[in-house]
Amino acid sequence: MNNFFKSIILSSIIICTTNAQENKAQNPIIYADVPDASMVRVGDTYYMSSTTMHMSPGLPIMKSKDLVNWELINYAYDTLGHNDELDLENGKNMYGRGSWASCLRYHNGKFYVSTFSATSGKTHIFITKNLEKGPWEIIEFKPAYHDHSILFDDDGKIYMVWAAGKLNIAELKEDLSGIKEGTERVLIENASAPAGDNIMLGAEGSQLFKINGKYYLFNITWPRGGMRTVIIHRADNINGPWEGRVGLQDLGVAQGGLIDTPDGRWFSYLFRDNGGVGRIPYIVPVTWEDGWPVLGENGKVPQSLDLPANKSLIPGIVNSDDFNRKKKEKDLPLVWQWNHNPDNSLWSVKERKGYLRLKTGRIDTTFFQAKNTLTQRTIGPESTGSTLLDVSNMKEGDFAGLCLLQKEFGLVGIKLENGTKKIVMMSAPKGEPKEVQSVPLNQNNIYFKAECDFKDKTDKANFFYSLDGKSWTRIGDTINMPYTLPHFMGYRFGLFNYATKNVGGYVDFDYFHISEQISRMN
Structure with missing residues (x-):
């Protein structure tokens, strides 16, 4: 048998094996x-x-x-x-x-x-x-x-x-x-x-x-x-x-x-x-x-x-949300969970149509103690969570944005200090929070995304921001995402807003989108 026919047979075997695998469930x-x-x-x-x-x-x-x-x-x-x-x-x-x-x-x-x-x-x-x-x-x-x-x-x-x-x-x-x-x-x-x-x-x-x-x-x-x-x-x-x-x-x-x-x-x-x-x-x-x-x-x-093939975890386990609600629909789909019991007076998807509003109602000094962080699971082997945030109604000391929640968390958000807004990336190696990078912001709408790589237990993530939703800039360090027992849970995407000086401010999230891919931007 010549090499040409050998290669055809080998290719056919590979294709048949691949098709058979695709028609079966995978662990x-x-x-x-x-x-x-x-x-x-x-x-x-x-x-x-x-x-x-x-x-x-x-x-x-x-x-x-x-x-x-x-x-x-x-x-x-x-x-x-x-x-x-x-x-x-x-x-x-x-x-x-x-x-x-x-x-x-x-x-x-x-x-x-x-x-x-x-x-x-x-x-x-x-x-x-x-x-x-x-x-x-x-x-x-x-x-x-x-x-x-x-x-x-x-x-x-x-x-x-x-x-x-x-x-x-x-x-x-x-x-x-x-x-x-x-x-x-x-x-x-x-x-x-x-x-x-x-x-x-x-x-x-x-x-x-x-x-x-x-x-x-x-x-x-x-x-x-x-x-x-x-x-x-x-x-x-x-x-x-x-x-x-x-x-x-x-x-x-x-x-x-x-x-x-x-x-x-x-x-x-x-x-x-x-x-x-x-x-x-x-x-x-x-x-x-x-x-x-x-x-x-x-x-x-x-x-x-020998079971039917796996389909996407979206929308069964996680899902994107544009925060548009029809009559008789639940305010929040089941894919969302609050980090601890929420204060239901401090959030709404009705006060501004098509937006999730998170309001501040008390002073908090740490991200972990902040009320009303709204979360979804991350998914593997790769996943991206992104959002568009309107920060025009923040008050002095407020901090709002997109996080990856676990003991060694990472986040990117807007902090209002001394009357000016800045984009801030934070991480918490060994559970010790630190501000890694900040960039001045001169507009009220800001796009954020977090990209997670869990393939082969890589367990790393990067944060990005965009001023127009098209051109993205990486901010801060790549974070490690270890599974820690104090939280006893996989990393979660989260939307957060809390006050450090004055209560009564609020931010509006236009959407949260989740995908099963990352951009591999450096």
Whole structure:
């Protein structure tokens, strides 16, 4: 065979392989911060809850028809409650706290979404017949049961499993108002044991299932010097004995549970720590051997899946917004979340048609304590967020603009000082804010954009400004975007405005646009 025909055959193989890959789902299924997933399937529709910590509204609910392409449909709550931490008052905050890992269940025609919060000190259960429209019944009780999982058993009993390392179990009262007295006990003394003795993170993130009469408990643990690991326990009786094994140890993909498809296939939903973009979801195929779920392909997380191909995360998980609202439309689409509880008197999309207005109502001395920062997820492998800002109604000391929110944040904004406006770029390496560069501004409209590169965990971003929306100028330093535990969340685009000297000023954002590309401008 001559080289000409060899090259044709090779090209055909490459094209066929590429087309086959394009028609299949690829891991991660969502390249954005959607951690601590809990899933159920009702008919042909999958539902998923996740964690957004300090954000408000919180406990996002998503749905999908194929396990791959998801859209936000609601939040379980607008606010967890009100105290200084939740409301960003008196110098306090709930960064990295708020509500943590949730549990989503469907039983007798109702959805049950539960979570816990060290900030409120409570376990919260939200109940509805319709996840998209509500209404919601809310049950709260103390204490906050860490990483709990709820199981509605066939005999009518309702169990809750929680804790880390040593796992506890108890029955819930019929009305879910708390633990039945006298039912709490140790379920598994050392749930990390299948992964060895030298453990850095005790088994947590419990998710409890009953499948074909057997009980299965999923946990995540982390052997010292190793990677995050899936631990699976099973038992014929809820009271034990329980036997455990390592379920998956690859790429650090862990914490999640089991889900089946209408045609009888099984998958495990898990997530992976992926640097600055956050903790991103993976789907892993599951087969059954001797009553055990076997995760992955030869113990590995596959790149491609026998599921429909991934579509864009826009508009399902994030979306651009021109702030134009028709009658009966919500003031803010679900893709937006406030950084902590907002003051709803200090923002509007109605006072000026086609604009988001952020008003100042108090004096703040730090960016982290500023009220009403409006955020969306960044997405990988690359993403750009851009906006046009009218600053003509700022007051002395005001600071407004576009940010990338995490402990080591970066931002570009307009600061009004001594009666003059200047464009300012700030960064916070090691969490220490510093002004990197400033440029005088002699007009009232200014364009900003932030470009994020998460490819191969590059985790870097650049900020730009434009006076006309056509010619862009980079400002300040390239920032590093490490994932830090004090915030426990991937970087977020944010629109902000706060006062440092006088209240009553405001700025108008004409739009926020997000794309899956960056310009690679230097």
